[in-house]
Amino acid sequence: MRLTCPLCGERDRREFYYYGSDDYLRRPAEGAPAAAWDDYLHNRDNPAGETRDLWYHEAGCGQWLAVTRNTVTHAVLAVDLVAPVAQKRGRK
Template sequence: MRIPCPICGARDRREFYYQGAAVALARPAPDAGEAAWDDYLHLRENSAGDLDELWSHDAGCGAWLRVTRNVSSHEVKAAVLARDAS
């Protein structure tokens, strides 16, 4: 898989480090209970299709990117600097 870094150009994904989904999860209150924390830590939606992810270009320019990727085919649809993402 190649990721198009807006600064360096298209690079192999081994230059990048996956940081997780770009959409933050709602964190439970500290006293929410064991079930709420278990859900927060272990249960995720895992739907097929496009997903916005955060990647850091660790072996390159060091930029943080917001990458739109199809999780079924691994096709990268877009990559922008995270600071420029809306």
């Protein structure tokens, strides 16, 4: 599988670290009951079809990416930066 990083271009998936579903970004609130944390940490869906996952470009720019892909066809539908990149003055 190949992913197109918005900053680095098309790369082999071995440059990236798969972190899981973007549900990971929706943590239980502080003080949530233990059952909510248990569900958050240990239970995952395994959907067939379109998913949105969190990936880290470990061997590249070091950015977190949200990848929309189809788990049945393996088609990558979109790759988006999770957070905007700050541009440094004087750098090209």
